[in-house]
Amino acid sequence: MGTEDTHSLGYERVDVDPNVSVLLATMDATAGWEATRRLRAWERDRLKLGGGQRLLDVGCGLGEAALALVEDLGNDGEVVGVDVSEEMLRVARAKASAAERRVRFTVGDACALDEPNDYFHAVRCERTLQWLANPLAAVTEMARVVRPDGRISLIDTDWSTFTIDVGDDDLADRVRKAMGTERGRPSNIGRRLRDLCRAVCCEPLDATEATQTWTAWNPNELPTPDGCFSMESLADDLVDAGQLASADRDGFVSTIRHAALHDQFSMALTMHAVVAAAPAS
Numbered sequence: 131m132g133t134e135d136t137h138s139l140g141y142e143r144v145d146v147d148p149n150v151s152v153l154l155a156t157m158d159a160t161a162g163w164e165a166t167r168r169l170r171a172w173e174r175d176r177l178k179l180g181g182g183q184r185l186l187d188v189g190c191g192l193g194e195a196a197l198a199l200v201e202d203l204g205n206d207g208e209v210v211g212v213d214v215s216e217e218m219l220r221v222a223r224a225k226a227s228a229a230e231r232r233v234r235f236t237v238g239d240a241c242a243l244d245e246p247n248d249y250f251h252a253v254r255c256e257r258t259l260q261w262l263a264n265p266l267a268a269v270t271e272m273a274r275v276v277r278p279d280g281r282i283s284l285i286d287t288d289w290s291t292f293t294i295d296v297g298d299d300d301l302a303d304r305v306r307k308a309m310g311t312e313r314g315r316p317s318n319i320g321r322r323l324r325d326l327c328r329a330v331c332c333e334p335l336d337a338t339e340a341t342q343t344w345t346a347w348n349p350n351e352l353p354t355p356d357g358c359f360s361m362e363s364l365a366d367d368l369v370d371a372g373q374l375a376s377a378d379r380d381g382f383v384s385t386i387r388h389a390a391l392h393d394q395f396s397m398a399l400t401m402h403a404v405v406a407a408a409p410a411s
């Protein structure tokens with residue numbers, strides 16, 4: 131089994147990750163999740179973008195969410211996507227040239243945006259805050275570059291909601307306890323999105339959540355459940371969290387694989403979304 135089969139997912143430094151191709155492919159897969167599609171449609175309804183407006187996508191990744199919203203901006207609208215990863219942006223730019231619109235994908239840090247104050251009608255950030263050491267710094271930057279009365283949209287995962295059912299209550303309990311604790315990054319930030327908006331004086335207008343569920347996985351055909359990290363890396367997380375002895379790591383993985391092969395596998399994960407209004411002036 132190579133690294134691609136056992137990888138964990140980490141989006142802090144995509145370009146130097148030995149599994150960069152897996153990270154890119156995973157973003158494609160997660161864009162197809164029912165929960166992702168529902169939250170993006172919900173966001174689009176609430177942003178109510180119009181012709182000639184400007185949109186910024188912070189941590190835009192492969193750019194497909196920004197490029198879908200460009201449709202709402204007419205021919206004189208503008209979309210800017212910022213991401214720290216050149217590899218992500220290379221794919222995003224290729225998609226944008228096909229779209230032939232006013233789109234700029236640029237390298238930058240969410241916590242130090244190279245964009246003017248009060249410029250964008252809407253600023254969005256999806257599944258990126260969970261990878262930042264200081265998510266409040268990024269949301270503060272979003273509030274700086276959005277126009278008075280503009281909109282801020284945050285979508286992010288709450289990994290403490292992650293559950294796995296393979297017919298083993300003890301295993302499920304250990305996973306729940308391990309994922310409930312943030313270790314080294316704000317993995318449970320989804321539930322704090324409204325507080326983050328208020329912290330930068332943006333008033334939440336509406337909020338929702340969506341749960342992605344997996345009801346099947348064939349480990350003989352796919353190294354991981356669709357768009358998910360590997361079960362080996364989940365085992366490593368449990369070891370780190372003190373929920374699994376290192377010696378039991380392989381047994382943990384084989385229990386899950388065995389259950390999945392016998393049609394006894396499900397997982398769930400909840401993502402949250404909020405759209406907030408910037409102050410009028």
Ligand SMILES: C[S@@+](CC[C@H](N)C(=O)[O-])C[C@H]1O[C@@H](n2cnc3c(N)ncnc32)[C@H](O)[C@@H]1O
Pocket residue numbers: 141142143144157161188189190191192195212213214215218238239240241255256257258261262
């Ligand atoms: C999980 S992906 C989400 C991509 C996209 N927003 C989506 O939902 O499809 C996280 C993205 O955040 C980017 N990222 C991580 N740290 C960043 C930073 N400090 N500034 C800007 N982007 C960052 C990564 O390169 C990656 O593209």
